[in-house]
Amino acid sequence: MLFKDIIGHGALKQSIIKSINEGRISHAQMFLGAEGSGALALALAYIQYLFCVNKTETDSCGNCSQCHRIAKLMHPDVHFVYPVALSKEKGVEKSSDLFREWAEAFLDDPYLSLGDWMDFIGAENKQPTIAVEESKDILHKMSLMAMEGSYKTMIIWMPEKMNLSTANKLLKVLEEPPDKTLFILVSESAQMLTTILSRTQLTKVLRCEEIEIAGALIKTHGLSQEAASAIAKACEGNYRLAQMMVKGEVDAEFNMQRFQQWMRVCLNMDGLKLSEWVNETATIGREKQKQFLAFTIKTIRQSILLGLNYPAAINPADQDFMTKFSPFINYENGAFMVDELNDAYYAIERNANAKILLMSVSIKLHTLFPQRRKTA
Numbered sequence: 001m002l003f004k005d006i007i008g009h010g011a012l013k014q015s016i017i018k019s020i021n022e023g024r025i026s027h028a029q030m031f032l033g034a035e036g037s038g039a040l041a042l043a044l045a046y047i048q049y050l051f052c053v054n055k056t057e058t059d060s061c062g063n064c065s066q067c068h069r070i071a072k073l074m075h076p077d078v079h080f081v082y083p084v085a086l087s088k089e090k091g092v093e094k095s096s097d098l099f100r101e102w103a104e105a106f107l108d109d110p111y112l113s114l115g116d117w118m119d120f121i122g123a124e125n126k127q128p129t130i131a132v133e134e135s136k137d138i139l140h141k142m143s144l145m146a147m148e149g150s151y152k153t154m155i156i157w158m159p160e161k162m163n164l165s166t167a168n169k170l171l172k173v174l175e176e177p178p179d180k181t182l183f184i185l186v187s188e189s190a191q192m193l194t195t196i197l198s199r200t201q202l203t204k205v206l207r208c209e210e211i212e213i214a215g216a217l218i219k220t221h222g223l224s225q226e227a228a229s230a231i232a233k234a235c236e237g238n239y240r241l242a243q244m245m246v247k248g249e250v251d252a253e254f255n256m257q258r259f260q261q262w263m264r265v266c267l268n269m270d271g272l273k274l275s276e277w278v279n280e281t282a283t284i285g286r287e288k289q290k291q292f293l294a295f296t297i298k299t300i301r302q303s304i305l306l307g308l309n310y311p312a313a314i315n316p317a318d319q320d321f322m323t324k325f326s327p328f329i330n331y332e333n334g335a336f337m338v339d340e341l342n343d344a345y346y347a348i349e350r351n352a353n354a355k356i357l358l359m360s361v362s363i364k365l366h367t368l369f370p371q372r373r374k375t376a
């Protein structure tokens, strides 16, 4: 993974390169970045740069034997830990049981989300976990001598999916690391043991800039400037989502239609229509539900801006609905709604029961609307 193949993050890349060249390599690091920010790709680019024997001031060479093997995820001193769906029947109890699948999924898209990974291994409805069996494997791999005499490295993706006993065992390794080891934890949320957080050096990976996403879409997908800018604006810094939009896997029209139906039933609280809406939305699958909730959050934010007379980028086809809808949203109830919807997004990601969740969110949204109810 070369730095140049990762969208944006110019300043961060420079600071990583500088720290490696100055020998400031903290043995336990945390790359914290939202879905689609490229944090996982950056972690691998970090390790490749550390190992490359012909590195330049700006990147790994991409040609030496270290670079070749890392790029194929075949380097003996570069290990990965990631959540899996535990299965006795399939003999899956730790990451290495699914390494071939992991390599295939990551090489296909280094911006993959946890949902993509679970779909890839056919575990859409199972709980992604880094279980205690993993900690033995971590200890074993990291206590061996480095095969190439340099660092032993391990990228732990989604450490927030570790159960408590795994986390405690990892903590012990982080406290007393074997010589020449490097752990990079790549997380989307800092919701994990604070003791682990306190043992790692934090690197925040920000969301990608619109202009960088647009540039990448033009270059890799041959989009026009106009189309690329529209997607870059809509994806809110999530490059994975941007790519899905290009492939037509996210249907903005479908989301807007569903959003309008939802807001109408929440405003008027028609029980029958609400239960129809909830039942239907519960069947669209976890990834589409997440996309829909992200769309809803974005649209509520736009309504807050409209109410404050700030310019918001509204699709002309939705202008009419948004003008009628925005008076129902003000700064205060809008902020509460966004909090609720954010919680719902993460609950869906953690496999919450969609029907129960959507019903409960709908009722909360209803109570947050002003008392004078009208059909938007």
Ligand SMILES: [Zn+2]
Binding pocket: 051, 052, 053, 054, 055, 060, 061, 062, 063, 064, 065, 066, 067, 068
């Ligand atoms: Zn190289």
